[in-house]
Amino acid sequence: MSILPNRQDLQSRLELMPLPDFGLLDMSHYLQRYHSSGARVRQTGAWAQIFATIGCNVNCNFCYIPKINGPWRALGLDWFDLHLAELVKNGVTEVLIEDDHLMHDPLYALEVAKLLKKHDLPWVEEGGLSLFNLVVLHKGPDFVAAMSESDQRSPIYKNVIEAMKQGLTAKQFITSLADSGCYSVYLAVESANEESLSNSHKSTFNSIQNATFEIVKIFTEAGIQVTGGFMLGFVNPPSSGKSKPYIESLSQIDRTIDYAVDLMRAGMAYANPFIVTPIPGTSMWEFQKDYVVRHYDNGWSHEKATMATDEWTAEDIECKRLELLVRANGPARVHEMVSRGTWPVDGV
Template sequence: MEKRVLITTPYREKGERYEYWSSNVDRKITYTYDKNNSNGLRFLKKNIPQIDILEWSSWNEYKKALNEEDYDVVGFSFFTYEWPRTKKMVKEAKRQGVPEVWAGNYGALTYGVEEYFDRSFIGYSEQEVAEALGKEIDKIEHPMIVDYIGITGGIRGFPLGILFTTRGCSQGCEFCQTPKFCSEPYKLSLSSIEKVLRKYNKAGIDEILVEDESFGLYPKHTDKVISLLEKYDMNWYAMTRVDILSKNLDEWHERGFVGVHLGVESLHQDSLDDIGKNIDVRETLDLLNRLEEKNSFVIGYYMIGFEEDTVDSIKKSIKKLKKYSIDLIQLCVMTPFPKTPLWHDIKEKYGIIENDWSKWNTKHLVWNHPKISQKEMRDVLGWGFKKAYTHLKFLKSPTKHYFRRKERYGHVRTTSKMIKDFIISNLGADVDIRS
């Protein structure tokens, strides 16, 4: 008999949400990007339809799910900062007699969690999970995953189709867990990419966010993926590295690229060299200027709290950074995540001072910084949230969107397109998770 399997994310408290903008800015009105889909769970469900998935349910919904089904296995997909809630869920599963519990996602790399689980899956694990259930997956199929961009107050503007074209990264930046999670990058098949693009196109979605760790890793594959994006007339955003984008920006811009999630990390070359990021600050700044000329939307990850940082130096960097046309600066406190080279380095030199894993979300100082206290870091982060996101930025993003779409189509959005986007985004025309 087939095993009954539930894979779940951590629960959420009533009214709680993970919204990307408000996690990084302190303004009354901002754009919104709620994350209500778990990419990993959608991939698992698409490729192993027999499993049940639960995405950010309430605590009671989770208990009810355990109660109503006799699951043989409950798997937990979580990040390090979600471990305290996950631990509570694991205990509940055991209390209700679930015979086997599994750990997955980056949280499985957290020190000390292994003892709570019967099995841990490190990396993208459709194949391993299928094998554990006596199945085989011939080729990974890409599910539809749709997120929505909106504005404070709950109005959604347009849908965004999520796309993965490769997985993993072997670059070895010292702060990053990806090389431990998936050290051997690989490509997703073009046929599954085309299938999902066709579905997005059919659903009226023409904005795609490529969430590869580093889009552009394989030039030939990238070229073929972009040809598919062109075939379905998509506007696309990509998560990628400075050096890759710098080399390809002009061509990609001609082929539908509209924006980027970029790891700026630091404006100080020494800091970048220390963390093994292997990029040149001058190249980053030049790239930011070129992106502005092209009206490209930019989310820039910026790390604060390097060893040599002080509160003043952080403030100076943020003031400098804010002069560039970055639509959203995601400020992250340098965090030595488990199993990274940075963990060992920081632990040995300064010591870890935060035992509460829920604070390991890059918005808290978790180690004994030589020049900044935890309170000072909280304050400077709050200062940065306000300072880095000005009203001008709020107004500039739609202007970029306007000019970019006008350049491509001669208009921004036809009235019928706007109505369609509104219906898809707000009136429940959601996408079936098995599609």
């Protein structure tokens, strides 16, 4: 879809993407005490999953979002404002933001937050905030100056660097989210291993652990709970002239498990591990499919291992996922998650 707020007026975009008709839904199905990210903060009214932007241009090689949703596009603040008004009319009292990459443009994200506050809608960021952009904002100008020339010119960092030049810091960004009613976020930490990230076309800034600890602390001090996402079992083709594929070792996976445990001690609310899974349509599919030893009818679940290598079996990776869950969260929290069917994160 060609959604271009700078070139199209509101009516053109409404014709291309009309506002959802919530009158077609029985909103009584959305009155539960819990949503997919945990406990609600509002005891009355319905909750809804929505988005203000679509697409992502980071192009992580394990992700199919760029193929399905295309590059990042803002739907337009005027469109989003009308969308929120319609939600409120239909009895919605809080929302989950499901954007593929809300932080692609931090200044736009702050405008989205202002509109959520305008309509008195407490909210959860569930699509995943990019840790690497928060690291750039947190580390500041000296960090950017030390970045490689290619990173400084990369469209991945363009908007966050511009926001930083305008004076925005990670603390200001997070505080503004909290002021707007954000009470929980999903932070895409992914891995403690720089090599695993770089081999997946993912920013290696995610593995700067001291910055991540400080960012989690800023969130918690602002009253925003953090669910951290982690990925285990990267399998990628040879790169940079190497003859062997990149296969994340069990000892590297243990480092990510330790990272999750330490972040929980630093104040993170919940650690959510995923298993790297070959998904048709991703750039990794043609390579990773040769490692597939299982097929799951539930749609290639990221909670079940589907690959095996000479380094480890599918059972090894599933055990590592369970180890991260239990060591980081504790058996009681894992039991709570399984029994109630949602992350055991309660609103503050």
